[in-house]
Amino acid sequence: MSATAIALQPPQSRFAYVTRIFAKEIQYEFVKMLRIKAFSLSVIGFPIMFYLLFGASNRHTDFARYLMASYGCMGVVSASLFGIGMGISMERAQGWLELKQASPMPRLAYLAAKIVSSAAFALIIQIALIALAITVGGAQVRAIEAVRLIGVTLLGSVPFAAMGLLVSVLVPANSAPGIINLIYLPMSFASGFWMPVSMLPHWLQTVAPALPTYHLGQLALSIIGMAQPGLTSTHIQVLAGYTLVMFGAAWIIFNRSEAKA
Amino acid sequence: MLQVARVPEVLRVRELIDLFRSYYPQPLPAKEIVRIAKLEGLEDRLFGKLSGGQRQRALFGLAICGNPDLVFLDEPTTGMDIESRHALWDEVRALSAAGKAVLLTTHYLEEADVLATRVVVINRGKTICEGTPSDIRRRVSGRRIRCVTQLDAAFLATLPTVSDVRHDREAVILTAEAAEDVVREMLLRDRTLSGLEILTPALEDAFLALTADDNSKGDHQ
Numbered sequence: 001m002s003a004t005a006i007a008l009q010p011p012q013s014r015f016a017y018v019t020r021i022f023a024k025e026i027q028y029e030f031v032k033m034l035r036i037k038a039f040s041l042s043v044i045g046f047p048i049m050f051y052l053l054f055g056a057s058n059r060h061t062d063f064a065r066y067l068m069a070s071y072g073c074m075g076v077v078s079a080s081l082f083g084i085g086m087g088i089s090m091e092r093a094q095g096w097l098e099l100k101q102a103s104p105m106p107r108l109a110y111l112a113a114k115i116v117s118s119a120a121f122a123l124i125i126q127i128a129l130i131a132l133a134i135t136v137g138g139a140q141v142r143a144i145e146a147v148r149l150i151g152v153t154l155l156g157s158v159p160f161a162a163m164g165l166l167v168s169v170l171v172p173a174n175s176a177p178g179i180i181n182l183i184y185l186p187m188s189f190a191s192g193f194w195m196p197v198s199m200l201p202h203w204l205q206t207v208a209p210a211l212p213t214y215h216l217g218q219l220a221l222s223i224i225g226m227a228q229p230g231l232t233s234t235h236i237q238v239l240a241g242y243t244l245v246m247f248g249a250a251w252i253i254f255n256r257s258e259a260k261a
Numbered sequence: 262m263l264q265v266a267r268v269p270e271v272l273r274v275r276e277l278i279d280l281f282r283s284y285y286p287q288p289l290p291a292k293e294i295v296r297i298a299k300l301e302g303l304e305d306r307l308f309g310k311l312s313g314g315q316r317q318r319a320l321f322g323l324a325i326c327g328n329p330d331l332v333f334l335d336e337p338t339t340g341m342d343i344e345s346r347h348a349l350w351d352e353v354r355a356l357s358a359a360g361k362a363v364l365l366t367t368h369y370l371e372e373a374d375v376l377a378t379r380v381v382v383i384n385r386g387k388t389i390c391e392g393t394p395s396d397i398r399r400r401v402s403g404r405r406i407r408c409v410t411q412l413d414a415a416f417l418a419t420l421p422t423v424s425d426v427r428h429d430r431e432a433v434i435l436t437a438e439a440a441e442d443v444v445r446e447m448l449l450r451d452r453t454l455s456g457l458e459i460l461t462p463a464l465e466d467a468f469l470a471l472t473a474d475d476n477s478k479g480d481h482q
Contacts, residue, residue, distance in 0.1 A: 017286055021284060023283075024283040035271035091269070095267055096269060098263060099323070103326075104327070
């Protein structure tokens with residue numbers, strides 16, 4: 001656009017313009033995830049279904065509280081890996097990402113929309129699980145515990161968004177669902193999302209602390225006083241480290257594939 | 262407008278336009294986009310429920326959201342029905358009349374012929390020739406005469422300016438520079454001559470003559 005055309009514009013602040021892009025991008029990303037039934041129903045449906053099965057059968061026990069936190073973490077991981085990993089992988093294959101990159105959309109808006117939308121899904125899952133724990137599980141949940149769990153859910157979405165992003169640049173769209181399941185299911189089992197880590201085979205217990213999912217789980221479980229021994233600060237540091245490494249790797253690989261194209 | 266972009270099938274046409282409009286500081290009004298891309302009545306349709314031609318129109322709509330001065334259209338009419346294609350041609354002409362530059366690639370030479378002010382023919386990544394459609398047509402000399410005649414092909418080839426004689430089912434096709442003279446001569450010699458047609462070469466003939474192999478692509482502005 002020529003300089004004269006810019007001068008003719010009403011003075012619209014750059015901030016308002018960028019904010020608007022982010023808002024629209026997030027709005028439609030969320031709508032899109034919600035309308036893709038294969039995603040929304042399974043990601044929200046599985047933790048709820050499992051809670052109805054295993055939470056309800058452990059009514060009034062500590063396990064009903066445990067599963068509220070651990071299934072919430074499962075929601076975080078699956079929403080991020082499937083929402084972001086599979087989502088971006090598919091949109092790259094379709095050419096939607098290319099079309100957007102041909103427009104003046106800031107790259108960051110696209111990424112932010114994915115992260116915020118999958119965090120919103122994780123939030124929905126966690127709130128549903130807290131409600132189920134109180135009603136079906138007969139568990140005592142204090143308000144501060146609920147708020148903290150929700151906080152862990154939202155912050156925990158960031159490292160797994162990075163993991164999703166890394167998956168999306170590494171894995172071709174048609175094999176993404178399979179590969180994501182292959183990463184996600186063993187990882188969530190080994191990290192104590194299904195049963196406490198102390199009940200797992202010994203060798204798995206030694207492997208678990210290397211997984212980012214383990215540290216997310218421990219953060220959530222420490223809120224309800226059911227974590228393994230370990231420092232909160234360690235969990236946060238490990239997750240932050242994973243986030244940086246995976247974002248960095250994804251960024252480098254993505255830029256390299258762009259340069260090739 | 263990209264050639265093979267597929268946009269998320271679960272968003273509605275209205276939503277896609279709204280989203281793309283937000284990327285530009287001074288977008289066209291949504292109504293205007295819907296009108297130009299001929300999407301009236303499809304605004305609430307999910308992209309996945311659109312037909313091939315409707316999808317192309319929706320993508321065209323997204324391409325003009327920012328009210329651009331220069332529009333790139335990569336084979337925009339692929340998969341469109343005749344009506345949509347003509348409608349899109351009208352819009353390309355309207356864009357051009359409004360002072361915007363349109364760069365359009367196409368395999369349909371008819372499209373280049375009716376739309377372009379300048380055509381660039383590209384074959385295997387090299388520019389073969391460029392100019393107005395009539396400039397390019399002129400590269401292939403002569404006009405074509407098609408008729409059913411009893412005259413001998415060998416004789417026809419000796420008529421002045423005839424450069425080519427071919428059989429086409431029951432008829433013959435001559436290519437000649439001075440078509441009028443050739444026809445006059447033929448009518449004098451063969452009273453049974455029938456089904457006479459004189460054709461100016463289409464851009465397509467020029468194109469075939471220029472590329473002379475099938476691995477080719479038209480590209481015009």
